[in-house]
Amino acid sequence: MGAAGVEGQFVGPMPIEDMLKLLPVVDMKTKFVPSFEHDFFSALDTQDEEKETRDSFIQRLEESQAISGFQLVNSSTYSYADSKPLVPDVVAYKQSVAVPQNSIDYMELELIFEFRTQQDKADPFDHRATKDSIDSESQLDSTESQHPFEARGDANKVCPRRIYNYAKMWLGAQHRTHCYIVDIGDPYARIIRFDRAGALVSEQINYRIDGHLLLEFLWRHSQTTDEARGHDTTVRMVPLDDEKVKLAQSKLYQWRPQDHNVKVLEMDIPTSAGGVAHTVYVWGALSEPHSLIGRATRGYPAWDPSRPEGEDIVFLKDSWRSCASGMEKETDILQTLNKHGVRNVPQYLYGDDIPGHRTITQDYTEAKWNAGGVAKDVMKRVHIRFIEDVVGLPLWEFENPRQLVVAIHDAIIAHQDAYQICGILHRDVSLGNILRRRDGKGGVLNDWDLAARYNIETHTPLKDKRQQSRSGTWQFMSIGLLEDPSKVHHCIDDAESFIWALLYCTMRYMKTSIVPIRLQNTMEDLFDQVNRGLPGELNTGGAGKQSFVTGNRFSFGGFVVNDNEPLTSLIAKLFKSIILEFRIRLAGSHIHIDELIEDHQFTREQAQETFIRETNELGVQLYLLMESTLKDSLSKDWPKSNPGWHDHLRHQNS
CATH class of the missing domain: 3.30.200 (Phosphorylase Kinase; domain 1)
Structure with a gap:
């Protein structure tokens, strides 16, 4: 699929009867339930012009009275923030809403219809896929075969990209639990229900033959509660x-x-x-x-x-x-x-x-009909x-560079207290999760939603270690986590993240030895470098960071913060005594393991386990060294006249 972040998370094809049950009708016993004709759309004109096709569809729906209480708008020629890809073909608002002219109001949307044109008519889903096809194709050398419901080929990716973007924009603009989108590729239609876990996709409906099914969905959608339509009424x-x-x-x-x-x-x-x-x-x-x-x-x-x-x-x-x-x-x-x-x-x-x-x-991944996400x-x-x-205040909004280091130092204290006293590892140290106090008195480590409990004697997760592998924010992840997505997260990884956060803030918000015209490329190479995995695989990275630690052309050894020797020295010391020291240990793993086998008559498996345990212990020692290193630096005389923050990256792009 073409929508980054949702591959493998489409579950379907869901029987239309099951999809309809998700929309209970209010006071069903007292309501007149309309009887819709099967061939209601059979005479629907297919116009040469896209706008006329949408107008004809809207007119037919209004005649059906299946969507009473709502107004339909042909938005195919509208705009949204100068972005055509964010404009659906037809949208529904409540009748009470004042519809904007020539633009989309995502704050008020109730339903989206997307029409596939003759140019992108390829179905994004394979109606032939079954659960059995997952098992039969799972032996093939292709991660895509694990999700046969998601049709392959570039032509099939155009529509899901758009639909994904609509749902992303919609759930971002409103407080919602879920939303519905109707995908139409004449003569077929599918109903897609997005939530924060993925999307339920209905089976294919030939609405020219079984138009009553599409009309019943629309009627139920109009007659159900706001909550069932996806509104967060809290x-x-x-x-x-x-x-x-x-x-x-x-x-x-x-x-x-x-x-x-x-x-x-x-x-x-x-x-x-x-x-x-x-x-x-x-x-x-x-x-x-x-x-x-x-x-x-x-x-x-x-x-x-x-x-x-x-x-x-x-x-x-x-x-x-x-x-x-x-x-x-x-x-x-x-x-x-x-x-x-x-x-x-x-x-x-x-x-x-x-x-x-x-x-x-x-809840539906184990359904007999599901050939999609597992x-x-x-x-x-x-x-x-x-x-x-x-x-709090953002970390980078400092009045002077020393405030930045004080805030990070305080966050490290929080991290070490949590780990040593409670056995809780944060696992998402990043620029956005280290805050400055508004009174100027230090910093706070926030956002503990990815934290996990560890045995601080063995420094291993209390839960299944497979559940405690890579987490965090890409730009600030350790080299080890970027290189190996299956690596178990340890305190040394969070220690490294603190150092990358300090470097990022310094590079972006202070004047340094990096030539301004090279700043954007340098930071992208360092913090955003990624090796894209195949569909279904996790991305890897870390090459840019590894080069900064061990490279000759551009590394921490030559990095200077203008007019700030204490910060220059602190960054160099952190990289040399913590990150480089740990990387050297890992680089010599084969030598260390061979020595353990020779010196102690270990089996290779015993030697590997011993090396991992000793490496984790070294990681803890280096992790604990970080706080004292910052404390020593803060005891020095820092420049009194150093200016506050300035976003050199944004200034360069403006």
Whole structure:
């Protein structure tokens, strides 16, 4: 499939009867259930012009009265933020919505229809695929054969790319649990239901022969609840004439959104057993989802009127957490850290999983009819929303470079406390997860949703180690994790991530020895280098980072921060004494293993196990060395006149 991030996560072909059951009709017993004609669309004209084809389809649907209460708009000639690929062919809004002229309003969408043209008419799904074809083709040397439902070939990839982008944009613009898209390639139609785990795809309907099935879906969609259509009803727009709008805007003014059209929202916070219900108010997010499938994290400064003045501004985190084996709720992790007095982490205040908000795509991977995504690729997710006490500043918004190092030092203390006291490893150290306190007093390590528990004596995961392999943010992952996606995540990997985060901030937001015109290419080679895997395989990388550590042409040894000797020396020392030291150990693995076999009469398996254990112990020693290295650096005299941050990368591109 052509939509990055969703390959192997289409589950189908789902019998249309099963798809219809997902849309229960409100007050079904008291409603008149229409009887739709099988051949209702048989006389539908196929026009030469795409616009006329859509108009004809809309007219026929309106005549059917299958979608009462909604208005259909031919948007095929519209625009969205100057991006034609984000414009569906036909969209549905509620009848009460004031439809914008010549543009798409993703904030109000209720349903999308996508028509495949004569040029891209190839079906993105193989209607011939069955569950048996997975087993029969699994022996072939092709990862795509594991998902035979996803049709192959470039011609089949055009439509799913568009549909994926529509769903991504739609679920990003609205607070939703799922959405429906109707894919039409005359005379066939499919219904696709997206959630944060993947997509359920119906069997192919020949709507010119079995038009009643498409019409029944549309009727059910119009007659069901907002929740069944995918709306998150725990989030509501506050009417402009409500006094809480001005109060919320006043309280949240320092985080006011750049877009003046952003509305104040009220959000219900779920309670744990015996907890007190809360409703908070937000006005624009600090972070938004960047993908369709996955955590889809949103972060908001929020006003809680129930808290005392001075404590009423809190941080709201909203995400779809993984339910994979070995993964704990972030709220449980935070409460453990808080209970044991771990320093420099947010205080959990309240919040939990939202009742009823869970993905369902994964429930059908074992269905007899499924020839698509399999259980290991389609992961159950649950919607969680909770409140913390810290609304931090981005790491890079420092007034002077020493503040940057202080914040990272404090985050390292948090990381080491969590690991040594609680046996909890963060596993996602990145630029966005290290925050500066707004009062200027140090930093905080945030976002513990990928954390896992470890045995700190053996430094191994308590759960199945296969579930504790690679996680994190690509730009800041260790070389070892980038090179080997199956590598078990250890504390040395997080130590390396702290160092890469420091280097990234320094390169991008300070003047260094890198010539400005080369900055973008240098940073892309270093932080974004990737070797694309085949469909179904994980990407690898790390070559750019490895070159910076051991290369001759451009490495840490020649990297200089202008007019800042303490920071230049700190970066060089961290790379030399921690990352390079560990890479040298790994590079000599064969020699060390052979020596263990010769000196101790070990079998090769025993020697390999001993080498891994000793390497992990070295990693812990180097990991612990990192905090004292930063502490020593901070005790030096730092330049008093060094300027604050400036985004040299953005300035170069502007």
